[in-house]
Amino acid sequence: MSDWRGKKSFDDACQWLSDPVKLGGELVRGVGAELERLGLDLSTVRSLAWSNAYIHxxxxxxxxxxxxxxxxxxxxPQAEGTLLARATSIASLAAIGLDAVSYGSENNGELFVNLVLMPGEGLYADKSRRGMKGHTDAVSFPVRGRVDEARQELAPSPDFVCLSGVRNPDGVHTTVMPLKxxxxxxxxxxIAELKKPQFIIRSQGTxxxxxxxxxxxxxxxxxxxFLFEVEGQTWVRYSHSSAGVEEEDGPAANAVAAFESACKQSAIEVIVAPGDVLLVNNRLGLHGRTLVAGEPGGQSRWLLRAYGLVTEGLVASQRYKDSPYKLFP
Ligand SMILES: [Fe+2]
Known part of the structure; x- marks a missing residue:
């Protein structure tokens, strides 16, 4: 990262963030060389990424x-720390074979967003504070390799969620629940019930x-x-708040209740500290968060979030023409 940052002016370096695919390609060469020095290679890192629910x-x-x-x-905000956080996130995603992507329908397609306490009342302010139960991101979108029957132009949900730590004064935990x-x-x-096409899945609030x-x-x-067999693995999409079953009783409802309780018992707590990157596999794990206390602004908790996806299989209608990273819708 320091090789890349080098003597570039701050504005020059920020300019690179506007084409994350190009930047990822540039940075991954340096990551590959560094891994080689340690007797490792990119394919080892990629297989690690697809056999674990997260990499910290x-x-x-x-x-x-x-x-x-x-x-x-x-x-x-444009600052040296957030520039490095973003470039490092793009490099980390590129190292495991992913492009950084966003969706036009969330936060106007911004590639990076602040995960912070929000002032006032309402859905976002309330959600920014509460603990978050296990979920996968962009839950209503198909998993990679599948299509949404009703809307074939929908891009898949991300393969990974990338969190970078800017501030975390109280050591708030991010939770990861490995699907295995x-x-x-x-x-x-x-498990058989959770594989049946019988659930109602709303869009994630954002x-x-x-x-x-x-x-x-x-x-x-x-x-x-909720569960899919893909490439010899079981993948998940689920959200405690946005997905469920119509009937309150019966085998499907029982399976969901058992799944929720198993998620709770499987939560691993990770502190994303300043300078850390956490790559959460959005197929092999669910993630959440414990309660965030304190007041918005100031020195309060601040993470940046981006998504990563293996983009090879995407078709033109799943992208926006004016952006190298923004996906439809
Ligand atoms: Fe999330």
């Missing part, structure tokens, strides 16, 4: 020269407004699966 990279960048914590998803640990607590009949303006309505899957 402590002290991956220097969180320098920072302004007060912002109080909204965007914009990300969750499934080990379930009976085979319950996408709803954008969906309504782009698609004319919120995207809802009526008859979706």
């Amino acid at each position: 990279l402590p002290d991956a960048f220097a969180s320098l020269g920072l302004p007060d914590t912002p109080t909204a998803f965007c914009p990300v 640990d969750v499934l080990a607590k379930l009976e085979s009949g319950q 996408f709803r407004e954008g969906m309504r303006s782009i698609l004319g309505e919120e995207h809802v899957v009526d008859g979706g699966e």
Whole structure:
């Protein structure tokens, strides 16, 4: 990272962030060379990424020269620390074979957003404070390799969620629930229920407004699966708050209840400290967060978030023409 940052002016370096695919390609060469020096290679790192629910990279960048914590998803303040956080996130995603992507329907397609306490009342302010139960991100979108039956132009949900730590004064935990640990607590009949296309999945809250303006309505899957068999692995999409079953009783409802309780028992707590990058596999794990205390702004908790996806299989209608990273909708 320091090789890349080198003697570039701050503005020059910021300019690179506007084409994350190009920047990722540039940075991954340096990462590959560094791995080689350690007797490793990129393919080892990639297989690690697809056999674990998360990879925690402590002290991956220097969180320098920072302004007060912002109080909204965007914009990300331009500062040396956030530049390094973003470039390191793009490098980390590129190292595991992913492009950094965003969705036009969430935060206007911003590639990086602030995860911070938000002032006032309402859905976002309330959610910014509360603990978050296990979920996968962009939950109503199909997993990679599948299509949404009703809307084939929807891009897949991200393969990875990338969090970088800017501030975390109280050591708030990010929780990760590895799917293999969750499934080990379930009976085979319950797993079979979760694979049936019988669930209702609403858009994640942050996408709803954008969906309504782009698609004319919120995207809802009526008859979706929570578990998928892909490439010899079981993948998940799920959200405690946005997904569920119509009938309150019966085998599907029982399977969901058992799944939720297994998630709770499988949570691993990770502190994303300043300078850390956490790559969460959005297929092989669920993630959440413990309660965030304190007041917005100032020195309060501040993470940046980006998504990563294996983009090879995407078609033109799943992208926006004017952006190298923004996906539809
Ligand atoms: Fe999330």
